[in-house]
Amino acid sequence: MLCQWCQKRPASVHFTQVVNNNKVEMYLCEQCAKEKGQVTFGSPFSISDFLSGIMEFASDNGYRIQSEPRVICEKCGMTYEEFQKSGKLGCGSCYELYHDKLDLLLKRLHGNAVHCGKSPGSKQQGMALTQPKQANEIDGLKELLNKAIQNEEYEKAAEIRDRIKNLEAKQNKPV
Amino acid sequence: MLDDKESYGPDSDVVVSSRIRLARNFSKYPFPFRMSKEQGLKVLDEARESILNNEKLSNEKFLFVDVNQLDSISKHVLVEKHLISPDLEESQKDSGVIISQDGIISIMINEEDHLRLQCIFKGMNIDKAWNKCNELDNIIGEKVDFAYSNDYGYLTCCPTNVGTGIRASAMLHLPALTMTGYIRSILEACTKLNVAVRGLYGENSEASGNMFQISNQVTLGQSEEEIVSHITRIIDQIIEQERVLRLELHKQNPYKFEDRVCRSFGLLCTARIVSAEEAVKLLSDVRLGANLGIIDDIDVNKVDELMVLIQPANLQKISGSLLNPYERDIKRAELIRKTLKG
Numbered sequence: 001m002l003c004q005w006c007q008k009r010p011a012s013v014h015f016t017q018v019v020n021n022n023k024v025e026m027y028l029c030e031q032c033a034k035e036k037g038q039v040t041f042g043s044p045f046s047i048s049d050f051l052s053g054i055m056e057f058a059s060d061n062g063y064r065i066q067s068e069p070r071v072i073c074e075k076c077g078m079t080y081e082e083f084q085k086s087g088k089l090g091c092g093s094c095y096e097l098y099h100d101k102l103d104l105l106l107k108r109l110h111g112n113a114v115h116c117g118k119s120p121g122s123k124q125q126g127m128a129l130t131q132p133k134q135a136n137e138i139d140g141l142k143e144l145l146n147k148a149i150q151n152e153e154y155e156k157a158a159e160i161r162d163r164i165k166n167l168e169a170k171q172n173k174p175v
Numbered sequence: 176m177l178d179d180k181e182s183y184g185p186d187s188d189v190v191v192s193s194r195i196r197l198a199r200n201f202s203k204y205p206f207p208f209r210m211s212k213e214q215g216l217k218v219l220d221e222a223r224e225s226i227l228n229n230e231k232l233s234n235e236k237f238l239f240v241d242v243n244q245l246d247s248i249s250k251h252v253l254v255e256k257h258l259i260s261p262d263l264e265e266s267q268k269d270s271g272v273i274i275s276q277d278g279i280i281s282i283m284i285n286e287e288d289h290l291r292l293q294c295i296f297k298g299m300n301i302d303k304a305w306n307k308c309n310e311l312d313n314i315i316g317e318k319v320d321f322a323y324s325n326d327y328g329y330l331t332c333c334p335t336n337v338g339t340g341i342r343a344s345a346m347l348h349l350p351a352l353t354m355t356g357y358i359r360s361i362l363e364a365c366t367k368l369n370v371a372v373r374g375l376y377g378e379n380s381e382a383s384g385n386m387f388q389i390s391n392q393v394t395l396g397q398s399e400e401e402i403v404s405h406i407t408r409i410i411d412q413i414i415e416q417e418r419v420l421r422l423e424l425h426k427q428n429p430y431k432f433e434d435r436v437c438r439s440f441g442l443l444c445t446a447r448i449v450s451a452e453e454a455v456k457l458l459s460d461v462r463l464g465a466n467l468g469i470i471d472d473i474d475v476n477k478v479d480e481l482m483v484l485i486q487p488a489n490l491q492k493i494s495g496s497l498l499n500p501y502e503r504d505i506k507r508a509e510l511i512r513k514t515l516k517g
């Protein structure tokens with residue numbers, strides 16, 4: 001496997017970092033591991049290389065099924081390969097289409113894959129995602145719930161609890 | 176010190192400016208790098224319509240700048256002033272920026288995302304910048320359907336921005352931490368806390384005038400308020416440390432310290448040829464001296480303005496002509512002398 005940072009030298013060091021209380025793992029070459037421990041001013045690496053590095057790592061671990069039929073986003077025409085290469089999404093629908101792959105990437109980037117910030121006004125017209133996503137979300141929300149209770153943020157805790165209930169109800173419905 | 180404290184913003188001895196940026200996309204079009212020419216023009220039109228003709232924003236004095244129509248110097252002036260990004264400067268797409276007359280709001284259209292809403296305030300004002308940017312987002316959000324999912328939040332072109340789409344940042348002047356080398360441990364600690372710190376003008380911190388940009392890395396899984404308060408706590412710590420070290424350095428050898436500051440001031444007030452790199456370094460000393468009361472007849476705002484105006488594009492814009500590097504060094508010295516004495 002190549003180093004996930006420079007994509008040039010073979011990876012030899014297992015590097016872990018804690019992001020949002022979650023452990024993020026990376027495989028780096030010796031040189032990059034050394035540099036990553038230190039400070040980088042305006043780091044020279046390109047974000048898209050870095051992201052596609054993480055994605056390839058995911059496929060190495062069997063997260064991606066081999067010889068999968070070519071997936072193309074109907075709205076923007078982006079293929080999974082293009083997404084993997086550029087590390088960028090083509091449109092909002094790409095997030096829906098590639099969500100099972102994205103969750104892993106987002107967890108590595110942000111330590112989390114569930115939004116808990118503001119939403120646009122009252123018109124909450126988010127997209128419905130499929131089952132596995134919801135299971136992950138429930139786990140994420142349960143973590144948030146514990147945190148909120150620990151911090152004695154009871155209003156927030158009640159809100160999160162309601163969201164979990166809704167999701168669980170949705171999941172138990174026959175598809 | 177001169178003037179009322181208000182015009183500097185809180186903690187201006189260390190914090191030059193605070194900024195919030197929100198990334199937003201229109202739900203009905205692909206992200207900019209996947210748009211057709213027609214879609215790009217539609218985004219530009221709809222963005223202008225929803226912002227410039229928005230009754231709730233009618234008291235903002237907005238100016239739309241068609242970035243594609245600007246000459247290269249005028250474009251780079253906006254980059255040096257942090258009103259547009261280098262990416263927008265180089266963009267081949269139909270793009271633009273809406274800037275408020277007071278310079279607080281800038282909204283980039285068709286950069287990496289359809290909209291990048293940005294609010295900048297002087298001093299340590301991340302909260303104020305967030306409130307302003309949040310309000311702006313709410314108002315524009317009434318007119319535009321933003322790409323949003325309940326699970327991932329605001330959808331952005333790059334997954335590093337998804338969720339809140341927020342980048343909270345501050346520009347810090349850290350001469351004492353840099354001189355003593357403690358900056359390294361600060362930067363290391365920040366990396367562990369998922370906060371990025373970069374030298375501002377180039378790789379070398381001396382050449383950057385000891386200016387550092389600090390910003391959050393995580394945008395998903397935390398609320399905007401959590402992100403803002405996390406980075407605020409870190410910045411508050413850095414401010415404390417920088418202040419302690421400034422006083423300590425001064426106490427240890429007041430003559431040497433004051434000599435350095437006053438020499439730098441003297442050089443800037445008299446020199447006839449100054450490179451950008453030298454100017455930024457000397458201005459950093461003057462800023463430090465002014466904030467410690469060693470140089471007392473100088474406005475720190477003017478020093479901060481000079482940091483921008485002495486950059487190549489701004490200097491040529493002020494001069495109204497293209498200048499070679501040698502001519503620039505002469506103009507730069509002239510501008511600094513005039514400003515510091517005025």
Ligand SMILES: [Zn+2]
Binds near residue numbers: 006008033
């Ligand atoms: Zn490497």
Ligand SMILES: [Zn+2]
Binds near residue numbers: 077090094
């Ligand atoms: Zn798409």
